[in-house]
Amino acid sequence: MPRYRMLIDSNKCYNCGACIVGCQQRNSVPYGYRRNWVRVDADPDYGFGKGFQPGGCMQCDAPLCVEACPTQATWKGDDGVVLIDVQRCIGCGACIAACPYDARYRHPERGTVDKCDYCASSRHLGIAPACVQLCPAQVRTFGDASDPSSEVAQIAAQQTLTYVESPQSPTKPSLAFVGATTVTNWPRAAALPSPIAAMRVVATGVRYLGALSLFGVIAMFFKQILIPSDDKSGAEIHTPASGKGEKP
Amino acid sequence: MTMIRRHNQSAICMHWFNALCWLFLLGSGFALLAGEMQPIGAWWSELWVGIFGEAGLLVAHIAIGSLWAGIYALYTPLFLRRDVLPFLREIFAVSLRCDLIWCIRKAFWLVMGASGMRKIGMQTQLPAQGFYNAGQKFVAIAAIICSISLVVTGLLLAFSVMQQGLEALVRWALLLHLCCAGLMAILLPVHIYMAACAPGERPALISMLTGFVPEDFAKHHNPLWHASLVEKAGEHNRH
Numbered sequence: 267m268p269r270y271r272m273l274i275d276s277n278k279c280y281n282c283g284a285c286i287v288g289c290q291q292r293n294s295v296p297y298g299y300r301r302n303w304v305r306v307d308a309d310p311d312y313g314f315g316k317g318f319q320p321g322g323c324m325q326c327d328a329p330l331c332v333e334a335c336p337t338q339a340t341w342k343g344d345d346g347v348v349l350i351d352v353q354r355c356i357g358c359g360a361c362i363a364a365c366p367y368d369a370r371y372r373h374p375e376r377g378t379v380d381k382c383d384y385c386a387s388s389r390h391l392g393i394a395p396a397c398v399q400l401c402p403a404q405v406r407t408f409g410d411a412s413d414p415s416s417e418v419a420q421i422a423a424q425q426t427l428t429y430v431e432s433p434q435s436p437t438k439p440s441l442a443f444v445g446a447t448t449v450t451n452w453p454r455a456a457a458l459p460s461p462i463a464a465m466r467v468v469a470t471g472v473r474y475l476g477a478l479s480l481f482g483v484i485a486m487f488f489k490q491i492l493i494p495s496d497d498k499s500g501a502e503i504h505t506p507a508s509g510k511g512e513k514p
Numbered sequence: 515m516t517m518i519r520r521h522n523q524s525a526i527c528m529h530w531f532n533a534l535c536w537l538f539l540l541g542s543g544f545a546l547l548a549g550e551m552q553p554i555g556a557w558w559s560e561l562w563v564g565i566f567g568e569a570g571l572l573v574a575h576i577a578i579g580s581l582w583a584g585i586y587a588l589y590t591p592l593f594l595r596r597d598v599l600p601f602l603r604e605i606f607a608v609s610l611r612c613d614l615i616w617c618i619r620k621a622f623w624l625v626m627g628a629s630g631m632r633k634i635g636m637q638t639q640l641p642a643q644g645f646y647n648a649g650q651k652f653v654a655i656a657a658i659i660c661s662i663s664l665v666v667t668g669l670l671l672a673f674s675v676m677q678q679g680l681e682a683l684v685r686w687a688l689l690l691h692l693c694c695a696g697l698m699a700i701l702l703p704v705h706i707y708m709a710a711c712a713p714g715e716r717p718a719l720i721s722m723l724t725g726f727v728p729e730d731f732a733k734h735h736n737p738l739w740h741a742s743l744v745e746k747a748g749e750h751n752r753h
């Protein structure tokens with residue numbers, strides 16, 4: 267099983283936007299939405315006084331979006347890509363709130379969540395993701411990191427990598443920057459909407475109380491076989507019916 | 515042995531249809547949830563996904579849920595006077611103090627028997643019950659409230675995907691959906707035990723198949739109901 271990974275050399279980027287447009291075209295991303303981006307930050311060390319940092323879903327190894335999803339609609343695949351099953355997604359947006367990179371959006375027509383999947387729709391044809399293919403400056407390198415002969419594995423082995431990660435909500439991003447990059451601590455703290463947080467508490471309660479109820483009645487079943495409660499019919503201990511509104 | 519009618523055929527059919535749907539919906543619904551929001555465990559989801567497939571499980575859950583809600587939407591108005599209103603009248607005939615005493619004493623009786631209760635200085639007499647006993651009334655009230663909430667939130671979850679701006683509502687609907695399903699998952703083992711396995715309850719279980727209970731059983735287990743039947747029969751004879 268390949269383990270896909272993307273490395274970005276942001277120092278080569280001059281913000282032409284081909285990666286964004288190419289991605290939108292290939293993945294039919296609706297107008298006004300995007301799966302990837304180029305951040306522009308004031309940085310005197312770079313030409314024009316601005317530093318560019320291309321990005322997208324960081325395909326994290328500890329993805330908070332996956333933890334936040336209540337319906338198993340998103341998961342980290344064995345191939346290293348965080349995927350969405352649109353048939354299981356109910357569009358609750360919990361994963362959008364949980365992603366410190368804001369790498370997800372709710373599709374305005376489908377209502378389900380969408381994000382970068384390294385162009386999964388064209389990968390089986392052996393075509394690289396659109397952002398990699400269309401970048402004129404070869405900013406992005408993509409490949410199978412588990413194959414030591416791949417370009418991505420060799421860069422990772424030979425060069426210093428920089429990770430952009432939220433200080434409050436670390437997620438172990440697998441996407442990394444080659445050498446230095448502009449700003450590294452911009453990702454926000456992950457948020458978990460309160461009803462979704464409450465679902466965890468409720469599920470824990472249901473687990474323990476449900477087990478108590480189930481095993482309680484099973485125990486009672488065997489108890490009644492082994493040591494039946496005296497007065498088997500229960501009739502003797504009923505108060506007799508002497509009309510309505512009777513008090514015990 | 516004189517037998518008296520306890521449940522109509524229509525109510526019996528609906529009870530078993532309802533029970534099968536509930537068990538399927540609870541099982542498949544919990545299997546649809548993820549991670550820490552899943553009350554049973556990952557093996558439960560794997561089991562159901564193995565049977566129905568990833569997408570098939572959600573389709574099956576929505577299909578059975580819609581069938582269940584659809585059949586009730588037809589049954590409720592058609593059998594309103596015959597089954598539904600009498601049922602609602604019986605289950606909401608709650609007298610909180612008496613009913614709580616009944617539940618507590620019944621539980622103690624099951625655990626330690628009448629002699630054990632006497633030993634710890636507890637009264638063993640159960641307050642006289644009507645058509646349904648206190649435990650049945652509480653389960654039935656919970657089932658009605660949870661069913662209505664589950665239908666409303668279920669419809670919202672199934673049809674809100676196409677709407678923009680409903681994300682927050684969807685999240686609250688999902689929480690409420692889980693709360694109602696969870697409450698019933700806790701109560702149903704008790705209901706099933708009390709109805710099918712508890713000592714002395716066999717005639718009630720048989721009545722959910724044949725519709726009839728022995729008069730003697732009704733007299734001891736549901737004395738207020740029995741008394742009202744006797745009273746009605748007396749009035750009938752007088753006219």
Ligand code: HEM
Pocket residue numbers: 520529532533534536537646649650651653654657698702705706709710718719720721722
């Ligand atoms: C599959 C196992 C089940 C068995 C053996 C069972 C058995 C019974 C029996 C025997 C009665 C009649 C009690 C009487 O006439 O005094 C009853 C009533 C009832 N059952 Fe079930 N039942 C089952 C599952 C369910 C489920 C899943 C529900 C869903 C909510 C349910 C809801 C009710 C309600 C609302 C009543 C009427 C009130 C009450 O007795 O609580 N039952 N059941």
